[in-house]
Amino acid sequence: xxxxLIFELSREGKRGYTFPECDVPESPLASxxxxxxxxxxxxxxxELAEIDVIRHFTRISRLNFCxxxxxxxxxxxxxxxxxxxxxxxxxxxxxSQLHPLQPPQTVQGMLRLLFELEHLLCxxxxxxxxxxxxxAGAHGELVGxxxxxxxxxxxxxxxxxxxxxxxxxxxTNPSSAALYGFEVQGLASDASGxxxxxxxxxxxxxxxxxxxxxxxxxxxxxxxxISSIAGLLHDNGSLFYCDGANLNALxxxxxxxxxxxxxxxxxxxxxxxxxxxxGGPGAGPVGxxxxxxxxxxxxxxxRDDARGTYFFDGVGAGDSVGRVHAFYGNAGVxxxxxxxxxxxxxxxxxxxxxxxxxxxxxxxxxxxxxxDIPYNSGPCMHEFVxxxxxxxxxxxxxxxxxxxxxxxxxxxxxxxxxxxxxxxxMIEPTETETKETLDTFARVLCEIAQxxxxxxxxxxxxTPHTTPVSRLDEVSAxxxxxxxxCAESGRxxxxxxxxxxxx
Ligand SMILES: *Cc1c(COP(=O)(O)O)cnc(C)c1O
Numbered sequence: 001x002x003x004x005l006i007f008e009l010s011r012e013g014k015r016g017y018t019f020p021e022c023d024v025p026e027s028p029l030a031s032x033x034x035x036x037x038x039x040x041x042x043x044x045x046x047e048l049a050e051i052d053v054i055r056h057f058t059r060i061s062r063l064n065f066c067x068x069x070x071x072x073x074x075x076x077x078x079x080x081x082x083x084x085x086x087x088x089x090x091x092x093x094x095x096s097q098l099h100p101l102q103p104p105q106t107v108q109g110m111l112r113l114l115f116e117l118e119h120l121l122c123x124x125x126x127x128x129x130x131x132x133x134x135x136a137g138a139h140g141e142l143v144g145x146x147x148x149x150x151x152x153x154x155x156x157x158x159x160x161x162x163x164x165x166x167x168x169x170x171x172t173n174p175s176s177a178a179l180y181g182f183e184v185q186g187l188a189s190d191a192s193g194x195x196x197x198x199x200x201x202x203x204x205x206x207x208x209x210x211x212x213x214x215x216x217x218x219x220x221x222x223x224x225x226i227s228s229i230a231g232l233l234h235d236n237g238s239l240f241y242c243d244g245a246n247l248n249a250l251x252x253x254x255x256x257x258x259x260x261x262x263x264x265x266x267x268x269x270x271x272x273x274x275x276x277x278x279g280g281p282g283a284g285p286v287g288x289x290x291x292x293x294x295x296x297x298x299x300x301x302x303r304d305d306a307r308g309t310y311f312f313d314g315v316g317a318g319d320s321v322g323r324v325h326a327f328y329g330n331a332g333v334x335x336x337x338x339x340x341x342x343x344x345x346x347x348x349x350x351x352x353x354x355x356x357x358x359x360x361x362x363x364x365x366x367x368x369x370x371x372d373i374p375y376n377s378g379p380c381m382h383e384f385v386x387x388x389x390x391x392x393x394x395x396x397x398x399x400x401x402x403x404x405x406x407x408x409x410x411x412x413x414x415x416x417x418x419x420x421x422x423x424x425x426m427i428e429p430t431e432t433e434t435k436e437t438l439d440t441f442a443r444v445l446c447e448i449a450q451x452x453x454x455x456x457x458x459x460x461x462x463t464p465h466t467t468p469v470s471r472l473d474e475v476s477a478x479x480x481x482x483x484x485x486c487a488e489s490g491r492x493x494x495x496x497x498x499x500x501x502x503x
Pocket of ligand 1: 076077136137138139170172214218243245246267282284
């Protein structure tokens, strides 16, 4: 990883391959191509030996920091190992070569699978019906807001335009609500890091459409008052939206639907076998209770029970919010989720949640002497949030610690989120890591904490040393990423190519 990344390898006159002289007459058809379409000058391609091309791309491919190479405790993202067999299943030609416009009678297997996945998700979450269309968690949130708006319009209450969101909420929550025209009102957390029920009660007016709550929340805490929260909302005629991205902590153990949730989004690309991050395809199915089912996007897959066949239903029907994705969603991601759920079964899924919570608590105990843990009144769920406030007194920030971890072979945790923790380091080990990995990570993290006190100069603004570029302009890297390189744009541009923290 430490060698400098040189992009401009081209040397004039070098050749990787030379074509033989053309020994057949030029086709008369060539004259049919207008001269303006014919190339007049050779293409400006890099000139170099074939082996150097191979080495260049292989070297770049190995710079990728991923779950398959390193521990990746990025809080809230559930970066767990996903069994490769699920990729193989999704790649079977019987699935991957389907065309979305094939007549339904020729794609019965795929329809059955989508139908069964919807019902498995209902079983797992306690919701009554799901749409599989949304492409991500944030997309699911938007669809949830569309459903809430449609529901209140139907109920003759279009004036309900406020969505309440706790200050520990994921950034996508207020964005999704605001994007769909709701007024966002924040709720401060109580001293334990949970929803302040009294404050919620005071905020409930006839204008409140919904509360958007993450459970377990982004501090890794279960919202213990969830039943009374649901009661308060329903007494006020409001809906209860749950951000279910943290389902990994509950799967197989507890059902959001039993907690009074009306609308729930889930992240297949966190909980059910697709890695999260990197901008790849995802799926954020949205589940609802019965009274909201008519508002779900269309088309929906249904079964003709008499014939035992599957079909698409309700194109543009009734109260539906309509289509929210081309065709039926990201089918490959849905397939992997289906394969994962079927392979693990109810017992296996339960074990996922138990081990995810056990690993997080084990790791929290190991590092608790080295860092402050602000909201720590008991065991956590699947993740926990450290504060580097103590280290910051010596000039070493959460960012410095994150960067120092890269040099030591670990992906950094999520930093500076949730916003209510100073110098936050949000750590989610997931169920797939071994005790040995957790032990090593804890030892390294505590060594960095010690270095922060005794030799802060080795950490402040200098790490990482082992990557092609060290400190990035993180804002430009996120807002104006340069993801390709071309000869004309020169060498500098490649430097800002990445560095985005995803949650
Ligand atoms: C990941 C996450 C989201 C957003 O999901 P995307 O698929 O990245 O859009 C929302 N809320 C929480 C709590 C999350 O962890």
